[in-house]
Structure formats: structure tokens, C-alpha cells
Amino acid sequence: MTDQPPIETIDQEAAFEAAHHQEEPLVRDLPVRLRELVSVAACIGLGIWILVAGKDIIVRGTAELGPVFWPNMLGTGLIIFGVVIVLNNVLRGVRKADVPERITVSGIAMFGMTLAIAIGYLMLWNVLQFWMITFVALALFTLVLGGRSWKATLAFPAVTTAVLHFLFIVALRVPL
Amino acid sequence: MIPIYASPVTDGIGAVLAPETLMTIGIGILIGMLVGAFPGVTATMAVALASGFTLTMEPTQGLAMLLTIYVAAQFGDRIPAILINTPGTPASISTTFDGYPLARQGKAGLALTTSALGSALGLLCGIVILAVAAVPLSRFAMQFGPAEMFALVVFGLTMMVGVSSGRIFKGLAAGAFGLFLATIGRDPITGDQRFTMGILELNGGIPFIPVIIGFFGLAEVINQILTHRKNKGVKPISQMGQWMPDKKLMKRLAKPMGIGAATGSVIGLVPAVGGDIAGIIGWDNARKASKMKHEFGKGSIEGLTAGDTSSTATLGGSITTTMALGVPGDSVMAVMIGSMMIWGIQPGPGLFNSHPDLIASLVTILLIATVLTLILSLLRMKGVIKLLELPDHFLWVVILVFCMVGTYSINNSVFEVFMMLLFGMVGLFMLRFGFPPGPAVLGLILGPLAESNLRRALLTDGWASIYTSPIALVLLVIAVLAVTLPPLRQLVRRRKAANEGMRVPTLQP
Numbered sequence: 183m184t185d186q187p188p189i190e191t192i193d194q195e196a197a198f199e200a201a202h203h204q205e206e207p208l209v210r211d212l213p214v215r216l217r218e219l220v221s222v223a224a225c226i227g228l229g230i231w232i233l234v235a236g237k238d239i240i241v242r243g244t245a246e247l248g249p250v251f252w253p254n255m256l257g258t259g260l261i262i263f264g265v266v267i268v269l270n271n272v273l274r275g276v277r278k279a280d281v282p283e284r285i286t287v288s289g290i291a292m293f294g295m296t297l298a299i300a301i302g303y304l305m306l307w308n309v310l311q312f313w314m315i316t317f318v319a320l321a322l323f324t325l326v327l328g329g330r331s332w333k334a335t336l337a338f339p340a341v342t343t344a345v346l347h348f349l350f351i352v353a354l355r356v357p358l
Numbered sequence: 359m360i361p362i363y364a365s366p367v368t369d370g371i372g373a374v375l376a377p378e379t380l381m382t383i384g385i386g387i388l389i390g391m392l393v394g395a396f397p398g399v400t401a402t403m404a405v406a407l408a409s410g411f412t413l414t415m416e417p418t419q420g421l422a423m424l425l426t427i428y429v430a431a432q433f434g435d436r437i438p439a440i441l442i443n444t445p446g447t448p449a450s451i452s453t454t455f456d457g458y459p460l461a462r463q464g465k466a467g468l469a470l471t472t473s474a475l476g477s478a479l480g481l482l483c484g485i486v487i488l489a490v491a492a493v494p495l496s497r498f499a500m501q502f503g504p505a506e507m508f509a510l511v512v513f514g515l516t517m518m519v520g521v522s523s524g525r526i527f528k529g530l531a532a533g534a535f536g537l538f539l540a541t542i543g544r545d546p547i548t549g550d551q552r553f554t555m556g557i558l559e560l561n562g563g564i565p566f567i568p569v570i571i572g573f574f575g576l577a578e579v580i581n582q583i584l585t586h587r588k589n590k591g592v593k594p595i596s597q598m599g600q601w602m603p604d605k606k607l608m609k610r611l612a613k614p615m616g617i618g619a620a621t622g623s624v625i626g627l628v629p630a631v632g633g634d635i636a637g638i639i640g641w642d643n644a645r646k647a648s649k650m651k652h653e654f655g656k657g658s659i660e661g662l663t664a665g666d667t668s669s670t671a672t673l674g675g676s677i678t679t680t681m682a683l684g685v686p687g688d689s690v691m692a693v694m695i696g697s698m699m700i701w702g703i704q705p706g707p708g709l710f711n712s713h714p715d716l717i718a719s720l721v722t723i724l725l726i727a728t729v730l731t732l733i734l735s736l737l738r739m740k741g742v743i744k745l746l747e748l749p750d751h752f753l754w755v756v757i758l759v760f761c762m763v764g765t766y767s768i769n770n771s772v773f774e775v776f777m778m779l780l781f782g783m784v785g786l787f788m789l790r791f792g793f794p795p796g797p798a799v800l801g802l803i804l805g806p807l808a809e810s811n812l813r814r815a816l817l818t819d820g821w822a823s824i825y826t827s828p829i830a831l832v833l834l835v836i837a838v839l840a841v842t843l844p845p846l847r848q849l850v851r852r853r854k855a856a857n858e859g860m861r862v863p864t865l866q867p
Contacts (some may be wrong), residue, residue, distance in 0.1 A: 221791045226530045232538060232553075239552050248814055249545035249552055252809045256538045263531040270527055270845070280525060281791045282585075289584040296583065296758070304762065304775055316763075320755055327583065327751035338752060346763055354414045356767040 208275035222257040225264030232257030287304065297328040311358040317343045370718025373418045374726065382419045386426025387731050394434020395745055396753055399578075401431040402689045402796075406574040409567055409697040410764020417701040421669035421724045425677075425698060428479050428690050429481060429727040432633070432670045433735045438475045438746055440466060445798065451631030452641040452665030452833040459657035468664060473605075474735035476663035477670045481728045483619040484626060484674020490676075491627075491701065492710065496682035499707030504815040505823045507707075509830035509837070511808040514685030517628070518692075518797050518835035525792055526841050534794040536801020537808065539564050546810040559773050562674065566696045566802050567777035568765045573795040575692065575761045576782030579754050581789050584751065607659065614644040614660040618667030626675025626687065633669035633688070640668020677720065681705050684804070689796040696803050700768075706827070789793055 237255045303319040320339035329335055350356040373379065386408075393404035404427050408857040411422035435446025440457035453473060460469040500508065515537075542553045543563030554560040588857030603611070620638040622633070643653040644664030654661040676687025686705025695705050703713060710717055764779040788795055815823040824830050 217791070221528065221531075221793070224791070226788070228535065228538070235553055238436060239550060242548060243548060247395065247813050249550040250550055251813065253541050253552065256534050256541070259534045260531060263527050263534065266527045276792070282581075282790050282792070285584045286587060286677060289586050292583050292586065293580055296580075300758065300762065300779065304772065304779075306844060307766075307772065310425070311481055316759065320759060323755040323758060324751055327754050328749065329751045329755075334749075334751070338755075342438075344757070346759065350767055354411055356414070357770055358762075358763070358766070 207278060209281055210275035214276060214281055215272050218267065222238055222264045222267050224274065225260050225267060229257045229260030229264060232260065289358060292327055296323060299323055299326065307358070313343050313347050316346060365709070366714035367718040369375025370715035370720075371722045372421065373715065374719050374722040376418075378416075379419050379443045379723075380726070381423050382415070382423045383426045383726055383730070385728060386423045386679045387420055387430045387734060390427040390432075391434040391731065391734065393448075394431035394446045395437045396748075397438045397442075397446050399753065399757070400447045400574070401428050401435075401449070401694055403574045403578055403757070404431060406570045406689050409693060410571060410760065411767055413567065413697060413700050413768050417698075417703060418719055420697060420701060421694075421719070422727075424694055425720070425723050426727040426731075428673070428694075429724060430731045430734075432481065432673065433474055433477050433731045436477065436666060437470065440469045440473065444745055449637060450666075451634050452637035452669060453662060453777045455641060455655050455665065456658045456661040460653070460659065460662065463601040463657050464597050465657070466597065467599050467660070468603060471601050472603055472607075472611065472659055472663050472737060473666045474732055475477055476611075476618065476666040477735075478732040479615050480622050480667040480670030481673055481724065483623050483667075483671045484677075485721055485724045485728070487623055487674040487679050488681075488724070489717070492678045492682050492720075493719055495678060496710045497588060497706055497752055502550055502707055502829065503827070504811040504818070505827045506833070508811040508826065508847055509807055509827075509833040510683060510685060511804045511811070513833040513837045514683070514804065515800055515808075516840045517685070518689075518800055519794075519841055525794060526845060528793045529797050530792075530841065532788065532795065533797035533801045535793075536798035536803075536826050538804055539569070539798070539802045540805020541809070546806045554740070559771075563778060563806075564802065565769070565774055566799070567700065567768050568774045568782045569802060570693050570696055570799055571761050571765050572778045572781030572783075573785035573788070573799060574689075576778065577759055577789050577795070579757045579761075580782065580786050582750065583754060584786075585587070603659075609730045610661065611663050613647065613668045614664035617644045618664040619671050620739030621664075622668035622671025623675060626672030627679065628675075633672045635666040636672045637669030640671075641665035643668075661844055674724075677724075681709055681716070681720070683707070684709075684807075686800060692796060692800045692803065698798070699803070765795070 202325065232253050236250045237254075239250050241248045241250060299319055299322045303315060306315050309315075317339050320342050321335050322340060324334050329338070351358055365652055374383075376556045389404065389408065393399050393401065405424050408427055410425055412423050415423065419670075431447055432449060436448040436453050436457065438444045438446045439450040439453035440461050443454050445454055456783065457469050457473060460466065482821035499510075515533045516530075519526055519533055540563070542560055544550065544561060545552055551561065592835045619639040621643050625636040625639065641654070641661050641664050645651055648654065648658075648660055650658065650660070656728055666682070672687070677689055679685050679687045680691040680695060685696070688696055703709070703716070761778060761782070762775055765775045767776060785795055787793075788798065819826075824834070
């Protein structure tokens, strides 16, 4: 697989900074800060949900150190971490290394189709024979993800299906 | 005199030398080398995927497979680092500093060979540490009661969070999320149902192998698919030049290898600090000690071997803390703990009492894996260049299908495959928004241990049981320092810079 950053992107300085916990330049663009708010919402939202859902737990006996004690601690902790992320990431900015690579339109299309094939594959698992559905799924996955030649869409799925059949059904005796 | 034929040592070695186990080691080496050679497939991802099909094996065979993949990936990941300047796994970041410049100078063969020798030496040092330190450390940890065990889990979690520099608070949130996931199901003390939302399958808790495969396998692949761009590839260097180092060069390499081995061995004992950080620090230490500092970063064989020796020397320490304390040395070990628990082996204090032959098995597996992988690495494998040119979609498809079939094979449960898909999406969210998945997995695995021990300690003697225990107190103080010191240091540095009238570095336009 060759689609990784080329030589220029392996930044020795950045690697040292990360390894030695040194100060790194911060990104303070508005979209990046707004993006961090999603993380905050996730932490605080989950924390609140845990506290609310914890009230539905049926407690027998003493409640003080009962089944709700630990989830309540975690829910409160998540809310606190959410607030700290506001101070640390939203107001202060984030490291360049923490800004993820941009998603592409073709990537979203490939992802959507891959997910649909994966769910279809799973639903038909117990309906059709494993080797048959696996061969078809592999061919479709390869086609969707960029394979076009006969080797990619026929030979590769056939060989991979044979390997999977041997490993899981013959060697490990998984009832597939 | 104890008869040799009946000792745990011979039992442990004998279990590994069984033909089936040797075969799994051979398969593990091939998988590990391939995994390492493909950038984007980390050792953690490979071990997570392999845990899907190793759970049905005998524990020794399963352990042999997982450990061998880990060892072999340490060799394989140097190949793309040297030939295309892309680390195969994070542990080979330091390899790119001098490996690729060497390859550009026409010394790729020499770089690959010396890198393999350095990696093997580092691994051997790590194995010695495991053999010497694991049992005494485990015996010491046998004294731990509920308060100390709770402190140990918190220590392990925060160490894993603390090394994710710059993402400490997100790491803590990820850890808390993992701990919360572990609360789903039945309460470990009272047996009351919690957060099951009426789903019968959740009564037994969230199955952690599907979560691990989702987080480390599916999420990574989907992220690569989402960010895929055409024509991003780099052509690997194909001029190999000389392969074997001469005597004079080997003599020159003794010092950097020694520095790397010492650095990695010490760093490896710090839980959660992986080979990536050790490699960089080892490279830096060798540069400081070298007479030819100017060559470092521009194609220094010394720098290359020091970094590689250091990064692989962490492996022994990492396995030691995982097995003896139950605190994973890195994310691969966090995944491995999950598999071991399913085999009925609970890493932590008392492990070597209940499985006295295990230490001998571990050492033998690692030794065989290291020697065989070194031999394989020294073969002049020009074919590996072809592998680096393989299109992404082949790898993605294989990983996707392995994620699904591997998860199903654990309990023959379609529900668990759906769980894996769900947690793949959760993992993708975490990946895109900067939450490290390692602490979440660790929280999920160690959650019941943390919760039950804390509650037991509090029920026995209240909070006093924690602050009156010196061991618990020391572990908790280190844990607090691990997460508070890095941001405090940054704050002080920024204040200092502001007082001196300097601008705090930002990338704001």
C-alpha cells in the first residue's frame, strides 16, 4: 500500500516534540475550534445521559455504594472532561497533528457503498452458502473500492474466499 | 532435586515446541511481516483481527500467534520506513530519519540488514528483562489488596492517557467512556442490571473482542477509505546496493546499539510508553553520544540502528508489566489482555502462580519468533518492493472481511458482528475527533476490576483504605502527575514566553 505521506511529511521536529512533550504550534482557525465543540457535546451529552439513565437502575439494598455509584462517578467525570476540553481545545486551539485529514467526496461514496454491501453480506450469511456470498461480497467490495481488472474482481475474491473457507471452516471449524 | 522433566520451565518450553505451536509461530511470522510491511496496518490492528480467529485455539497456540505477529511486525515495519519513507507501524518512525536517506544514497540493502540486526538485539534485551523481572514483579504485586488493585488500574489507564501527549483530556474522556462501557450488563457485586436497554444479549456485558476489532480494525480502514486520494503513492526505492555490513561497521554499531538497547529497556518498563517514543528517544541519545552528530538525520547507520534497537527493546518491558501487573505496556498488549481473559488467563498479580509454566512459554515463543524473523529479514527479499506497490483496495477488502468473519467466529453470533460494526462507527468518530481508542479499550477491559476493587475498598474502610495504603498512594500520585504535569509544563512555558515578550507559536493565519 503506497498511499501514505511522502518524505516531506515525516517531520523529525514534530516527532521530537511529541516524544518529549514539547510545545507545538497550535491551530486556532474558527472551523477547527467549532469542530472541537462536537467532542465537547459528545462528552457532556454522554455524561448527562449516564446520570439520567442511571436513575432507572433498579437498586436492591443500600444505594450509597451500590450499582449506581460508579456510573455516576463516570458520568460526572465525562461532563468535567467536556468542560476542560472547552478550555483546552476550543479556547486555546489544537495541535496541527490533531487536525484530521480531510474527507473526500469519493471517500464518502465508497464508504456508503461499502457499508451497504457489508450489511447485505451479513444479512445473507445464514441464507446463502458462505463461499458463494463471500465471493460475491468480495467482488463487490473490490469493485466499489477501486479494483477494475479481472484479477481484482474475479481472481482476488476467488483466492481470498478459498483462504477464508480453509481458515475458518476447515481449520477452525466455525459453523459458517 | 526437582526433576527437570517435571518442572514448569520444561512444561512451558515443551508446550511451545509442539508441532502445532511451531506452525502457528511460522504463520504468525508471515502475517506479522506482511502487516508491518503495509503502512496503515498497525500491529494493534493485526493483533485485534487475529484475536478473532485465535480465540478458538489452545491458549499457548493463540498466544504464540499473537506474540509472533507483534514481534514480526517490528521487523516488517522497517521495510516501508526505509524504502518509501513511511513507517509501517508507529514504532518505526525513527527508522525513517536515517533509513530513507540511506536508501536514497543507494544503501537500502545495508539499511535493511543493519535495521534487522538492531531490531533483533533490542528484542533479545527485552526478552532478558521479561525472563528476569516478570516473576519477582508479579510476586511483589501479590501483596496488593482491593485499594492497591484499584490504584493499579487507575495508574495503568492514566499512563496510557499521559503518553498521548496533547490529547490528555480526550484520552481521559476516552478512558471514562471505556469504563462506562464496562458497566453495561450486570453489576459485578450485586448482579443488578445496568444500561442494558432491554437487550438480552447485553446482560453479560459488552463483548470486548468485537469492540477491539471495531475500534482498531474497521474504524482505521473506514478512515483510510474516507480520506483516500488518487495518485498519492510514492514509488519505492529499488536500488539495494550492498547488503551485509563488514566487520568494521559492525564494530562501529556496537555503541549505538548498546545505547538503544539501554534506552528501550528502561522505557519499556514504563507502562503504555510504546516503541515509537522509545525509538525517537534512543535515536536522540545515540546522536548526543556520537562523534558524527552531523550525519544523524541525513543517512547515519548509527542513528538507524540505535532507534530500531531502542524501539524493539521496549517489547520485553511491555510484556512484563502486562503479565505481572495486568497493566498493558502498549495498545497491542491491551488487546492481548482481552484475548487472554477469554482463554481464562487473567494477567496481573498471581498470574505466574496459577500458570507457573507461562513465563517459560512466553520467553521461548519470543526467542523463536525473534530468531526466525531475523533469518527471514536477512534474506534478500526484492519481492517485498512489489508488495509496497500493491493497491490499497486489496488490503481494505481483506481487513473488512476478516473483521466480520473473525468477529462471528468468536461466539458464532451475528449480534456480535453488528456490535463490531457499531463500535467501528464509534471508533471512527473517536479517530476523527481525536479521542485515542487505546484508553477506551483499556477502560472496557479493566473496568470491572477497577469498579469492584474500589467499591470493596470503600465498603471495608471508606476512603481511608486508599490513602492509608502507601502502594496505592504512590500509584495514584504517579497517575495524577502523569496527566497533570505535561499540561502544567506547557502552561509554565507559555507564561515564561509571554513574560519574555515572545509570541506563543500558533498556526493562525
